[in-house]
Amino acid sequence: MTPGVRPLIAGNWKMHGLRADALPLAREVAGGAAGLAAELLVCPPFTLVAAVAEALAGTAVAVGGQDCHAAARGAHTGDVAAPMLRDAGATYVILGHSERRQAYGEGGAGLRAKVEAAIAAGLTPILCVGESESQRLAGEAEAVVSAQLAEALPEGFAAAGGVVAYEPVWAIGTGRTPTEADIAAIHGAMRAQLVRDFPAGGPQGGGTTRLLYGGSVKPGNAAAILALPDVDGALVGGASLVAADFLAIARAAG
Numbered sequence: 025m026t027p028g029v030r031p032l033i034a035g036n037w038k039m040h041g042l043r044a045d046a047l048p049l050a051r052e053v054a055g056g057a058a059g060l061a062a063e064l065l066v067c068p069p070f071t072l073v074a075a076v077a078e079a080l081a082g083t084a085v086a087v088g089g090q091d092c093h094a095a096a097r098g099a100h101t102g103d104v105a106a107p108m109l110r111d112a113g114a115t116y117v118i119l120g121h122s123e124r125r126q127a128y129g130e131g132g133a134g135l136r137a138k139v140e141a142a143i144a145a146g147l148t149p150i151l152c153v154g155e156s157e158s159q160r161l162a163g164e165a166e167a168v169v170s171a172q173l174a175e176a177l178p179e180g181f182a183a184a185g186g187v188v189a190y191e192p193v194w195a196i197g198t199g200r201t202p203t204e205a206d207i208a209a210i211h212g213a214m215r216a217q218l219v220r221d222f223p224a225g226g227p228q229g230g231g232t233t234r235l236l237y238g239g240s241v242k243p244g245n246a247a248a249i250l251a252l253p254d255v256d257g258a259l260v261g262g263a264s265l266v267a268a269d270f271l272a273i274a275r276a277a278g
C-alpha cells in the first residue's frame with residue numbers, strides 16, 4: 025500500500041451478468057460498502073452499466089466499463105464511446121485487458137488513444153498490463169510491463185488520476201499467483217517508471233498513481249497481496265461475482 029493513497033478494489037465482471045442476478049449482486053455489494061477504507065468499483069458488461077449505475081446511485085460503489093472506443097462518436101458499429109459510458113453513469117473504464125489484447129490485438133498507439141479518450145470524457149482509465157507465462161519464464165516480465173506502460177500512458181495520465189493494473193496473463197482465472205516478492209518487484213518497477221514519467225509531487229504525479237494487482241485475487245490471499253508496497257488495490261475477476269467474496273477482499277484492504 026502506498027501511504028496516503030486510498031486503495032481501490034475493482035470488480036471486473038467480464039461477460040457475466042443478466043439483470044436478474046447482476047442487480048441483486050450490485051445491491052449486495054453496496055450494502056456492505058459503507059465505511060470501508062477502500063473505494064469500491066464494479067465494471068459490468070455494457071448492457072448493464074446504466075442499470076447498475078442507477079441501482080448504485082447514492083451508494084459508495086462506483087461503476088465502470090470494460091472498454092471504450094478511441095473516438096467520441098462515429099460510424100463504428102458495435103463499439104461504445106467513452107462519453108456514452110459517462111452518460112450511462114460510469115466513472116471508470118478498464119482498458120487494455122489481456123483478454124482484449126489477445127482477442128482484438130489491442131495495444132500500442134491505439135490503446136493510448138483509448139486512454140486519452142477516456143480521460144477526455146471524464147472517465148478514470150484503469151490500464152491493464154502484464155506478461156504471459158512464456159515471457160515470465162524467459163525473465164522478461166519487467167521489460168514487457170515497462171514497454172506496455174511506455175506505449176499506452178499518455179501525457180496527463182497521473183494528473184487525471186489514472187490507475188494501472190498489473191495482471192500477469194497466466195494468473196488470470198487460474199488460481200495461480202506470482203510470489204509476493206515477484207508482485208512487489210513488478211509494482212516497484214512500475215512505480216519507478218511512473219515517478220520518472222510523471223515527476224510532479226502530490227496527487228498530480230506518478231508517486232500516488234494507484235497500482236492494482238489482478239489475477240486470482242481471493243479472500244484468502246488478498247490481505248497478503250494488499251499489504252505489499254506499491255500495491256494500492258486489486259482488480260478482481262471471478263471473486264467479484266460473489267458479493268461476500270468481493271467484500272471480504274475489500275475489507276482486506278484495511
Ligand SMILES: O=C(CO)COP(=O)(O)O
Binds near residue numbers: 036196241259263
Ligand atoms: O482478469 C482479471 C480481472 O481483470 C482477474 O480475473 P480472476 O480474478 O478471475 O483471475
